[in-house]
Amino acid sequence: MNPSDETPAASPSLPAFEDVLAAAARIAPHARATPVLRSRALDELAGCELHFKAEHLQRGGAFKFRGACNAVWSLDLDRARCGVVTHSSGNHGAALALAAKTRGIACHVVVPEGAVEAKLESIRRYGAVLHRCAPTIAAREAVCAEVQRETGAELVHPYADPRVIAGQGTAALELLRETGPLDALLAPVGGGGLLGGSAIATAALAPGCKVFGAEPEGAADAARSLAAGERRIDFVPDTVCDGLRGTLGEPNFALLRRHAVEVVVVDDAETVAAMRLFWRIAKQTIEPSSATVLAAVLKQRERFAGKRVGLVLSGGNVDLDALPWSAA
Amino acid sequence: MNPSDETPAASPSLPAFEDVLAAAARIAPHARATPVLRSRALDELAGCELHFKAEHLQRGGAFKFRGACNAVWSLDLDRARCGVVTHSSGNHGAALALAAKTRGIACHVVVPEGAVEAKLESIRRYGAVLHRCAPTIAAREAVCAEVQRETGAELVHPYADPRVIAGQGTAALELLRETGPLDALLAPVGGGGLLGGSAIATAALAPGCKVFGAEPEGAADAARSLAAGERRIDFVPDTVCDGLRGTLGEPNFALLRRHAVEVVVVDDAETVAAMRLFWRIAKQTIEPSSATVLAAVLKQRERFAGKRVGLVLSGGNVDLDALPWSAA
Numbered sequence: 001m002n003p004s005d006e007t008p009a010a011s012p013s014l015p016a017f018e019d020v021l022a023a024a025a026r027i028a029p030h031a032r033a034t035p036v037l038r039s040r041a042l043d044e045l046a047g048c049e050l051h052f053k054a055e056h057l058q059r060g061g062a063f064k065f066r067g068a069c070n071a072v073w074s075l076d077l078d079r080a081r082c083g084v085v086t087h088s089s090g091n092h093g094a095a096l097a098l099a100a101k102t103r104g105i106a107c108h109v110v111v112p113e114g115a116v117e118a119k120l121e122s123i124r125r126y127g128a129v130l131h132r133c134a135p136t137i138a139a140r141e142a143v144c145a146e147v148q149r150e151t152g153a154e155l156v157h158p159y160a161d162p163r164v165i166a167g168q169g170t171a172a173l174e175l176l177r178e179t180g181p182l183d184a185l186l187a188p189v190g191g192g193g194l195l196g197g198s199a200i201a202t203a204a205l206a207p208g209c210k211v212f213g214a215e216p217e218g219a220a221d222a223a224r225s226l227a228a229g230e231r232r233i234d235f236v237p238d239t240v241c242d243g244l245r246g247t248l249g250e251p252n253f254a255l256l257r258r259h260a261v262e263v264v265v266v267d268d269a270e271t272v273a274a275m276r277l278f279w280r281i282a283k284q285t286i287e288p289s290s291a292t293v294l295a296a297v298l299k300q301r302e303r304f305a306g307k308r309v310g311l312v313l314s315g316g317n318v319d320l321d322a323l324p325w326s327a328a
Numbered sequence: 329m330n331p332s333d334e335t336p337a338a339s340p341s342l343p344a345f346e347d348v349l350a351a352a353a354r355i356a357p358h359a360r361a362t363p364v365l366r367s368r369a370l371d372e373l374a375g376c377e378l379h380f381k382a383e384h385l386q387r388g389g390a391f392k393f394r395g396a397c398n399a400v401w402s403l404d405l406d407r408a409r410c411g412v413v414t415h416s417s418g419n420h421g422a423a424l425a426l427a428a429k430t431r432g433i434a435c436h437v438v439v440p441e442g443a444v445e446a447k448l449e450s451i452r453r454y455g456a457v458l459h460r461c462a463p464t465i466a467a468r469e470a471v472c473a474e475v476q477r478e479t480g481a482e483l484v485h486p487y488a489d490p491r492v493i494a495g496q497g498t499a500a501l502e503l504l505r506e507t508g509p510l511d512a513l514l515a516p517v518g519g520g521g522l523l524g525g526s527a528i529a530t531a532a533l534a535p536g537c538k539v540f541g542a543e544p545e546g547a548a549d550a551a552r553s554l555a556a557g558e559r560r561i562d563f564v565p566d567t568v569c570d571g572l573r574g575t576l577g578e579p580n581f582a583l584l585r586r587h588a589v590e591v592v593v594v595d596d597a598e599t600v601a602a603m604r605l606f607w608r609i610a611k612q613t614i615e616p617s618s619a620t621v622l623a624a625v626l627k628q629r630e631r632f633a634g635k636r637v638g639l640v641l642s643g644g645n646v647d648l649d650a651l652p653w654s655a656a
């Protein structure tokens with residue numbers, strides 16, 4: 001199979017494994033090599049061997065720091081001087097703010113009204129300037145463009161930027177280097193930065209390892225797009241996974257097709273049950289988006305039975321005053 | 329100073345450092361060598377270098393497994409055959425059940441009415457027999473004695489048993505071996521098994537390291553006892569720290585005096601704030617008892633400023649439906 005036949009949306013800017021390796025070297029002085037967690041009790045419950053890549057323990061509390069850090073440290077001196085700007089409902093904004101801080105440059109974050117307060121706190125704490133906008137794509141692009149015009153800041157898109165995708169791929173790179181070849185690897189999919197980067201790293205390091213996305217039913221555009229063979233991103237997200245409400249990016253879609261990634265859809269009840277289970281047994285405060293991968297394995301138990309499975313936990317920035325099981 | 333002059337309650341059964349070393353060897357095949365966690369953000373907040381021994385990641389979700397496991401594997405074959413019995417409001421009961429399971433022997437746990445449901449679930453899951461009793465010392469001792477008469481089971485006291493104290497000391501042993509000498513080491517104090525064992529290990533491995541207990545104001549019998557020079561354990565506990573409501577044991581008191589341990593008293597508001605802070609920043613679901621050590625450091629900030637501080641996090645068995653900050 002010739003990948004280029006399969007991926008009409010592929011562009012020359014799609015990152016490759018070399019870019020993931022370069023990102024790993026670039027972010028090494030700043031990012032944390034997060035641990036891989038195991039749990040005897042969860043292995044027994046799932047009927048397979050689970051290896052959790054703990055990105056909720058990454059700086060900023062999410063894998064997003066990897067991509068943001070790679071983008072910030074990829075800028076030449078002249079570009080860096082003008083700072084960076086992004087739009088983000090939370091984790092990417094905080095990550096870019098923190099990455100900019102590691103390089104001592106300015107950071108602007110455009111946030112939609114209604115974003116999770118705990119995540120906005122982090123963005124402020126890391127010293128970025130917040131710009132509020134209406135919760136529409138048009139509004140956030142207009143405000144972003146305005147900030148770019150006024151400051152000359154470099155736009156770092158949360159998931160479609162190839163530097164960001166390459167950076168996110170370093171989590172799977174570290175995971176596979178630690179575990180050796182796995183049978184399956186799962187990552188949550190929102191815009192597809194983490195999943196796209198994971199697919200690149202896995203294809204190179206463990207070609208026999210099947211890559212899965214885990215996606216909430218209320219924002220299942222990746223599953224629909226892969227089924228249709230073209231991006232289907234016109235929908236109103238309705239899910240407790242605030243990190244996965246974005247729409248699948250174009251280069252991200254191309255990467256998922258190229259690497260024959262499959263998406264498992266889980267509903268919010270399954271995600272919240274998996275999240276609570278993980279909190280109770282592993283004692284880790286992961287956010288709902290992270291729990292989709294465990295929910296997917298528990299949902300398709302037969303499929304993963306007896307296998308060695310990697311699961312990328314995307315983050316742990318939870319509003320402790322509004323836990324999803326209290327609301328029920 | 330001659331320790332024997334200072335510790336009238338000392339008995340020949342007080343465990344020594346050799347017992348801690350023997351316990352470490354005995355439990356090694358069964359217990360987890362838990363990680364030592366660091367957090368840049370918490371170091372900045374506290375103004376010192378914090379090394380957290382993560383016993384919430386121990387098997388059974390608490391340090392208690394160490395002592396229980398040491399007791400269970402110390403039994404000769406004849407004694408082991410009759411099983412073990414204990415009374416416990418939770419973590420020790422679950423730990424003994426799990427330890428008994430590792431040796432394939434019976435376990436009976438006497439629990440007072442009103443114990444945390446999440447902890448009782450664990451005891452059942454590990455296959456122990458639950459015996460309910462009224463929440464008084466007399467009632468629980470009567471039921472324990474009855475079980476012993478009927479089964480011949482060996483009583484493993486939650487904190488006064490020298491095998492248990494020696495086992496609990498292995499957490500500080502591992503911590504100090506990993507960090508090297510520290511300036512201060514803090515452990516929560518309820519009955520004094522963990523704190524007593526920690527004091528033994530620290531005196532041997534890092535004699536310059538000062539040992540502190542962290543104790544809730546609503547169960548501050550250790551602080552009162554040390555101030556009075558004799559055990560003062562007649563009180564009605566009133567604290568959110570369900571793991572620290574027990575009374576200081578006699579050998580435990582003797583160990584605290586022998587090793588000049590000092591107790592820092594924290595109120596529940598300070599503990600809950602520290603717990604929430606740790607959940608938010610470190611993404612670890614520690615239980616209130618665990619958070620007393622961080623609360624103590626934050627309360628006496630000047631005292632620990634710039635120091636290298638070890639903190640033993642005792643456990644992570646929280647009722648996720650009744651978090652202490654939701655109740656407020």
